[in-house]
Amino acid sequence: GAAVEADISALNPGEKMTVEWRGKPVWIVRRTPEQVAALKKLDPQLADPDSKRNPAELTPEYARNTARSIKPEFLVAVGICSHLGCSPSDKFATGAQPSLPDDWQGGFLCPCHGSTFDMAGRVFKNKPAPDNLEVPPHMFLSDTRLLIG
Ligand code: FES
Numbered sequence: 001g002a003a004v005e006a007d008i009s010a011l012n013p014g015e016k017m018t019v020e021w022r023g024k025p026v027w028i029v030r031r032t033p034e035q036v037a038a039l040k041k042l043d044p045q046l047a048d049p050d051s052k053r054n055p056a057e058l059t060p061e062y063a064r065n066t067a068r069s070i071k072p073e074f075l076v077a078v079g080i081c082s083h084l085g086c087s088p089s090d091k092f093a094t095g096a097q098p099s100l101p102d103d104w105q106g107g108f109l110c111p112c113h114g115s116t117f118d119m120a121g122r123v124f125k126n127k128p129a130p131d132n133l134e135v136p137p138h139m140f141l142s143d144t145r146l147l148i149g
Pocket of ligand 1: 110115128129
């Protein structure tokens with residue numbers, strides 16, 4: 001059991017909150033419309049844009065889409081790198097940044113070996129992490145309450 005309920009009523013666009021589920025950090029990110037719109041353009045740079053790898057472990061059926069989510073605005077993902085398990089950092093700023101992909105649109109950077117993920121937790125190619133971040137089972141209980149697990 002041990003499903004976790006999260007109150008997302010105070011989460012503003014562009015913000016992230018973290019809850020613990022089964023001893024793991026689960027990120028809830030409220031994406032801006034710009035962040036959602038940018039996702040599709042990144043597909044050619046990603047290792048698994050449609051979340052087809054290990055879907056049973058990594059991506060519930062309702063999240064096998066570009067935004068990897070039930071509602072495009074909200075990303076729910078386990079904040080653990082699919083390479084060796086470090087916790088990636090937020091890199092939500094846009095524009096060129098050293099060591100990040102050329103047309104960086106924001107996402108997550110793993111400090112251990114440099115893997116990068118977009119705002120849907122999809123991993124960029126040519127980095128050590130093989131897979132997208134895990135989307136845990138989740139559902140919306142209401143507009144402001146999320147159940148994880
Ligand atoms: Fe994240 Fe190696 S643990 S890149």
